Amino acid sequence: MAGEHEHTLNVWMAGLLRELHGLDARQESRQAGGRRIDVEVRVGPVKVALEAEQGQGAAKRREAISDADRRLDQRNADCAVAVCYPEGIGSEGEIAECRLVWTIRAPNSRVAADEARWTEGSLGELASVVKLAPMQLGDPDLAAAGLSASLDMAVGRLSEGQKREIARALDLPQSKRGTRLAGQSSASRWNHAAKRAMLVIATAIMFHSRLDGYRDELRPEFDNRVTGVGGGDHPHPGVSPSRGKGLSSDGVVGGDHPHPNLPPSRGKGLLADDVSPSRGKGLLDRAAGRTPFAGEWPPEMAQRCVREADPIGAFLGAWDLWLAVDYKPIFATAQSALNGCPQDSAFAAAVRETGEAALALTRDISGLRHDLLGRIFHTVLDSARYDGSFYTTTAAATLLASLAIPDDMRDWNDAEAIGELRITDPACGTGTLLMAAAERIHDLAPGSRDDGRMARTLIERVLTGYDVNLTATHMAATTLGLLSPTTRFQNMKIGRAFLGVDGEGDAFLGSLEILDRQPRMMSWPGSARAVTQIDDESDMVRPDPSDVVIMNPPFTRDSLRHDQFSRDDERKLKAREKALFANKPVHLSGNSSPFIVLADYLRKSDSGTIAAILPLVTATNASALEIRRFLGRNYHVETVVTSHDPERMYFSENTSIGEILLVCRLWPDFSKPKPPTRFVNLAINPATPAEAVSVAQAIVSDSLGDMGTVQEWPSSRVALGDWGAVQFLSPYLCRQFVELKEGRLFDAALLKSIADVGPEGRRIRDAFRKSAMPDSLGRMALWQHDTTVTKSMSARPDTHIVVKNSRLAERYWNQRSNLLLTGRARLNTVRMVSVLTESPTVGSSWSPCRPIIDFPGDKTLEKAICVYLNSSLGVFALIGNRSSRDTSYTRFSLDDLRSLVVPDFKVIGEEAVSRLAAAYDRYAEDTLLPLPRMGSCEVRRGLDDAVCEALGMDGEFVGVVRGQIAGEPSVRGERYK
Secondary structure (H helix, E strand, C coil): CCEEEEEEEHHHHHHHHHHHCCCCCEEEEHHHHHHHEEEEEEEEEEEEEEEEEECCCCHHHHHHHHHHHHHHHHCCCCCCEEEEEECCCCCCHHHHCCCEEEEECCCCCCCHHCCCCEEEECHHHHHHHHCCCCCCCHHHHHHHHHHHHHHHHHHHCCCHHHHHHHHHHHCCCCCCCCCCCCCCCCCCHHHHHHHHHHHCCCCCHHHHHHHHCCCCCCCCEEEEHHHHCCCCCCCCCCCCCCCCEEECCCCCECCCCCCCCCCCCCCCCCCHHCCHHHHHCHHHHHCCCCEEECCCCCCCHHHHHCCCCCCCHHHHHHHHHHHHCCCCHHHHHHHHHHHHCCCHHHHHHHHHHHHHHHHHHHHCCCCCHHHHHHHHHHHHHCCCHHHHCCCCCHHHHHHHHHHHHCCCCCCCCCCHHHHHCCCCEEECHHHHHHHHHHHHHHHHCCCCCCCCHHHHHHHHHHHEECCCCCCHHHHHHHHHCCCCCCCCCCCEEEEEEEEEECCCEEEEEEEHHCCCCCCCCECCCCCCCCCCCECCCCCCCCCCCCCEEECCCCCCHHHHHHCCCCCHHHHHHHHHHHHHCCCCCCCCCCCCCCHHHHHHHHHHCCCCEEEEEEHHHHHCCCCHHHHHHHHHEEEEEEEEEEEECCCCCCCEEECCCCHHHHHEEEEECCCCCCCCCEEEECCCCCHHHHHHHHHHHHHHHCCHHEEEEEEEEEHHHHHCCHHHHHHHCHHHHHHHHHHCCCCCCCCCEEHHHEEECCCCCCHHHHHHEEEECCCEEEEEEEECCCCCCCCCCECCCCCCCCCCCCCHHHHHCCEEEEEEEECEECCCCCCEEEEEEEEEEEEEEEEEEEEEECCCCCHHHHHHHHHHHHHHHHHHHHCCCCCCCCCEEECHHHHHHHCCECCCCCHHHHHHHHHHHHHHHHHHCCCCCCHHHHHCCHHHHHHHHHHHHHHHCCCCHHHHHHHHHHHHHHCCCCCCC
């Protein structure tokens, strides 16, 4: 009977997935050999098996996983989902309303059944996950590495002159330092630029292969190479064809047109975009400058082009035909790369090698999926060091878009209402966030996923992206083109905003110029328009006010931010930046805050959402306080997501910088109190878009479970700039740290009121260098923070130092101290955060701390401070106050150290200070265990007892804090268990 009822449940579920959620689902599908899939769902070319059990206990979950894995092992499905119904379902309607649990099983990411993470949600939420199940397939790292290696080999075939010319064809600068690609014997400053140019060619070949299946369907009616219709001559978002450079005032192509024989008088007063397909025949078409297509069709298939004796000519010819249909951002850019390189047998071999690798990749993955392409692009581009472009992971993009675009933002059954939505990414990179927004809308709008009209609406009306990088905007155009390759996108709103200094010496800051004037836009490369050509007309229409500004703005340190420019240009860019932000509410040089100001400017005046990926220090650093206050005062900071997963603490590719996901919404009525801010600290950062959808659903439904923790902080605290809820996975520690900062645990003060702290270690490295031998001054320093050597509170200098800069050396040596505070610490190995030395000194990894108040006795206050800082409360104060980019390998700035919460030694009195100093004398030479073992460290317990006695603290409370700190993922260096 149980089996029969489960069969009935499967029939009901398949029917609901078809009728309510538009999935191609069939129940009890029988496979070869008599094997049966409970519910089979087809998502494009991918077969997803849903293996279901009735009951949600541990045994039923294991059984569902076993069945799902069996379907994968038998190759009856490409991906599988183990699903468990609740007990007692008696009707189809109950399935639509019940809470299911599920876990995804994919060939490349199966964990043991007991370690599987289950998601609880509705049938609709399960349907959303199933739609993204194909994104579980394929190994993006392996695919990226394979293509990257092939591109390295292709570039290795080119001469230095060819590398230079192909890079210049796409306006790609040389590196300031020579680099050696894999398999190459010599370094070249043009290697990375040439590799990026070859990636443009590879991308066009992949898209070409995708179009090969639609050659009959896409036969061009008009020749869009002539008029620029369909993504024609102007690249600019929002500019009608009558207003781009190279177009005459009457709406027809002028002298810059690639076909100069077409007279400017043709089509006077008529715009190509104003001619509907139903009217586009005969005289009207010719009057509008639209020439009927008369070329040979179809284009050669990509597989055949790559095998031709002249692959370059074959691809150029095929892409010229595809350009008659549309796709200028993709194919015209790639044509410029092919035409820009001096052609010989070596270049032909390089193109063939690139083409073979690109086609192999399209065969090996299930369709040309944007999640895999995004990973590939980001791995190969790898320009973050120089321009701060840390490209968004597809999982993070999915999570952010899911949180930023709520279910009730629009009537998702109303196509016109969707068409009125405006989503802008002012630093779009390769389009990952825009694509995630499109996927989210497809998920919310029934039946839209395979609707070419919806794809066109999204690309021509809803989505707008700017970037300063040609390669990135080319990838963004390709990524968005994947929404519907058969759709002819006449006005794809992806634009390249000029970053640099023009020929007249004027500096421009890319899309940031929207704040003050029209940004300078760069043309798409083409046979008559160089990629370096700037549209010097000032009539570019700004993007429509946005419902959602979604972005991952560039972030890098000041010394590298303009590293690709000359010193003179860098000076002009910084001067322009200073002038542009002189009257803006907040601006921090070298940070993401300029784009926060831009996002605030771009949103609608009476509504709007800012959804951003920002460095973790935005939530913690003193220098970002004004940004936090600006957002907290003017918006409802709705959600802040932080990863406490040591394996994936970031949301961007190719970085180890901790980041946050931020969703802020303009608060419509300031007479009403804002809701609290939801701080989400993830224990495991989702690795795939399908996992990210489950996490987003769990966040919204407040059912995060073992995926992480959620805290709600009052909007008043957030508006003051206190976002400290990101510091710990444990809500208990976050709450108690607030108590500590506000002085409710003991009489507290900031360390800067008790002692002078500084200089920091890097200043010591500027002034001194290590030496194996002493010099005439005989100076020694505690240079390293070696946790295998520095095990106790009493420390000894470890190296001789000699003067490197005499002026700095005297200044900093005069600030030496017996008491030293750590400047950096790997939390899973560190034992000490403060030490005392017999004689005053300095350190490379330490900062001197000199008390400014006196207590009787030899170094009494230094000893008391050292004991407190190495106790559990002191470690708690230090970690809770960190503003480092890496939560596990923490660098403490002087601001961090000076603002540490310590006992107010002037208030607690001499007796309490003497007790702490006595604890130092007792434990000074004893070894402390690393922080992950602090719960079992007897010396640490002894220090805690002394602190509790001196401050009147509850020992049980301090014990709980000690245990929870030891369990934090950033302290253990392991995922939370």
